[in-house]
Each structure stands twice: as structure tokens, then as C-alpha cells.
Amino acid sequence: MRKAILLYNPLSGRRRGRRLADVETALSILQGAGIEASAAPTRAASDATEQTRQAIAAGCDTVFACGGDGTIHDVLQGLVGTNVALAIIPLGTANSLAHDLRMPLSPADAARAALKAKSRRIAVGRIEYQDFAGKRTSRYFTVTVGIGVDAHLFYKLDALAKRRFGMAAYCAKATALWLTHKMENFAVEITEEIAEKRQSRQAEVSQLLAVRIGNFGGVLRELAPGASLARDDLRLVLFHTHSRIAYLRYVLRGLFGTNWKVPGIQLVHGTSAVCRDAASPTDSGTKPRIFVEADGELLGTLPAEISVVRDALMLLLPLRSSHFMNARLSSRTGVGESWNSEHPE
Numbered sequence: 001m002r003k004a005i006l007l008y009n010p011l012s013g014r015r016r017g018r019r020l021a022d023v024e025t026a027l028s029i030l031q032g033a034g035i036e037a038s039a040a041p042t043r044a045a046s047d048a049t050e051q052t053r054q055a056i057a058a059g060c061d062t063v064f065a066c067g068g069d070g071t072i073h074d075v076l077q078g079l080v081g082t083n084v085a086l087a088i089i090p091l092g093t094a095n096s097l098a099h100d101l102r103m104p105l106s107p108a109d110a111a112r113a114a115l116k117a118k119s120r121r122i123a124v125g126r127i128e129y130q131d132f133a134g135k136r137t138s139r140y141f142t143v144t145v146g147i148g149v150d151a152h153l154f155y156k157l158d159a160l161a162k163r164r165f166g167m168a169a170y171c172a173k174a175t176a177l178w179l180t181h182k183m184e185n186f187a188v189e190i191t192e193e194i195a196e197k198r199q200s201r202q203a204e205v206s207q208l209l210a211v212r213i214g215n216f217g218g219v220l221r222e223l224a225p226g227a228s229l230a231r232d233d234l235r236l237v238l239f240h241t242h243s244r245i246a247y248l249r250y251v252l253r254g255l256f257g258t259n260w261k262v263p264g265i266q267l268v269h270g271t272s273a274v275c276r277d278a279a280s281p282t283d284s285g286t287k288p289r290i291f292v293e294a295d296g297e298l299l300g301t302l303p304a305e306i307s308v309v310r311d312a313l314m315l316l317l318p319l320r321s322s323h324f325m326n327a328r329l330s331s332r333t334g335v336g337e338s339w340n341s342e343h344p345e
Contacts, residue, residue, distance in 0.1 A: 068092015099217025
């Protein structure tokens with residue numbers, strides 16, 4: 001690391017009143033180590049992406065995303081396909097990627113960890129979807145894509161409540177949706193690689209998660225056992241059920257770290273998933289919208305196609321992430337389980 005920029009979201013996550021002080025602390029540590037470092041606030045998702053591109057053009061070899069998973073997501077869009085490293089100062093609400101990488105949550109400790117970190121190229125997810133203006137567009141992601149109920153949560157979640165109450169706002173809205181939301185099915189076609197052979201399978205689900213990380217931290221923890229940034233595929237969680245009890249049991253399974261098999265919920269590894277609306281028109285003649293989110297950011301609606309881009313991102317990994325660096329790197333594609341072995345009756 002020779003030249004770096006710290007892009008920070010002044011509105012995200014915890015300690016907003018100390019946001020500038022936290023960033024200045026990290027900045028001073030980097031500068032004290034001889035790094036040519038500067039900092040700049042982000043104003044919107046498009047600004048963060050453009051600021052990242054400008055930093056690359058100015059010769060930065062490292063871009064620090066100072067915020068939560070949403071800030072990382074926005075910076076990521078400008079980094080994919082370059083040799084510039086993504087580093088993280090976790091200042092968000094959930095900090096899922098930081099938890100997975102075992103990042104220190106203190107800004108000072110995170111900056112010190114970055115000075116000793118190693119860079120490694122990893123795969124990222126990519127989702128193509130329909131935005132709210134009806135146009136086809138795409139985004140990259142590092143944590144997860146959600147289609148269905150969880151994306152509806154972000155559609156309903158009040159931005160002011162999120163900033164003011166953090167995870168409590170998420171939990172309150174999730175509970176309300178769990179009690180009242182009418183789940184709608186949609187069609188999904190999954191491509192798996194089993195014994196180096198590609199197979200396509202189709203199903204109807206009420207919720208799909210495409211997960212890239214193993215540990216979300218907090219309440220969710222291990223949301224999708226078997227997911228890993230060391231792999232070049234997606235861990236897909238398929239909800240073949242409308243049972244609210246099944247949804248709750250699945251979340252509790254992650255919270256308590258159990259190996260419960262929840263009827264109607266299936267996990268498979270896959271290289272892609274194509275999702276289309278399968279709902280019948282309502283009495284008004286319109287179809288309910290199925291929403292799409294990535295890394296906690298509401299994107300748009302179906303149809304959507306999720307895939308993986310290999311060797312797409314240079315990620316700065318703290319030494320505490322050695323568990324990740326050594327995890328199955330000799331088998332970069334991974335091997336998916338057979339559909340029939342986990343498919344619910």
C-alpha cells in the first residue's frame with residue numbers, strides 16, 4: 001500500500017456523531033505509517049462509485065470503504081476488474097463482510113490491521129435485474145442477494161428509522177412482515193456443477209438467497225452453511241414453502257448454530273440462478289412485484305439473473321482472515337451437492 005483514499009458514508013451505521021473523528025483516526029494511522037492517504041465523504045451510491053474511479057485514475061492502489069455493507073457495495077462497483085485493493089473500516093450497522101473477514105470493529109485497529117494485510121483476488125457475485133424505471137441493469141455484490149420476502153423488508157424499511165435505530169429497525173420491520181406479509185412464488189432455474197458437469201434445475205420458491213460469505217455476525221450468523229468467499233460459486237438458499245414457522249426455524253437455526261434440517265428449505269451450491277415472475281395476476285389484473293436486494297440495498301424487481309465473476313476483486317485481508325485464505329483455495333470451483341439429496345419432498 002502506497003497511496004490510499006478513505007471514502008466514508010457520513011450517514012451510515014453506528015457512532016454517526018463520531019464518524020469524522022473515526023475516519024480521521026484511521027487516516028492518521030495510515031499517514032503515520034508513510035502511506036499517502038486522504039479521505040472524502042460520499043453523498044450517494046453513484047458518487048461513491050465515481051469517487052472510486054477517480055481515485056484509481058489519480059493513482060490510488062487501495063480504496064477504503066468506511067461504513068457498512070452498503071458503502072462497500074457502492075465502492076465495489078468501481079473496483080471490479082481492476083488491480084486496486086478494497087480495504088474496510090467497519091462503521092456500518094451490520095458489518096456482515098467485516099464479520100466474515102474477522103475484521104477488528106475499532107477504526108484504529110482496522111487501520112492497523114490493513115497495514116499488515118495481504119491482498120488476494122476473489123470472485124464476486126453479479127446480478128442483472130430490472131430497476132424501478134423498467135430498465136435492465138446490473139450490480140456486483142460481495143455478501144448476498146435476496147429475492148422475495150427479505151427484499152420486501154428493504155422496500156418497506158424507513159430510511160430515517162434505519163439510521164436512527166439501526167438493527168432494531170430491521171428486527172421490528174422483519175417481525176411485522178413475518179406476521180403479515182403475503183408470500184408470492186416465483187420461478188427459478190439453477191445451474192449447478194456436480195462432478196465437473198453442469199446441470200440445470202427448475203423450481204418455484206417464495207424466497208431465494210444467493211450467499212457469498214460464511215459468517216454474517218449478529219443475529220443471522222451462519223445464514224447459509226457452506227458459503228465462502230474462497231469459493232467461485234454461490235450458496236443458494238431456496239424456500240419452497242410459505243410456512244412462517246419454517247422461516248422462523250431457519251433464522252433460529254443460524255442464531256443458535258444448530259444443524260437443523262428445516263422442511264421446505266433447501267441449500268445447494270450453484271454457479272447461476274435465473275429468476276422470473278411466476279405469479280398469477282390479481283383480481284385487478286396486475287402481478288405483485290417481487291423485489292430484489294443486494295448487500296442490503298434495494299435494487300429493483302424481477303426478472304433477475306445471478307452469476308459469479310471469477311478473480312474479479314482484489315481484497316485486502318487482515319492476518320486474522322487466514323482461515324479464509326487457506327479455505328479450499330486448491331478447489332476454486334467447489335462441488336455442489338446433488339439437487340435430489342437435499343430437495344424437500
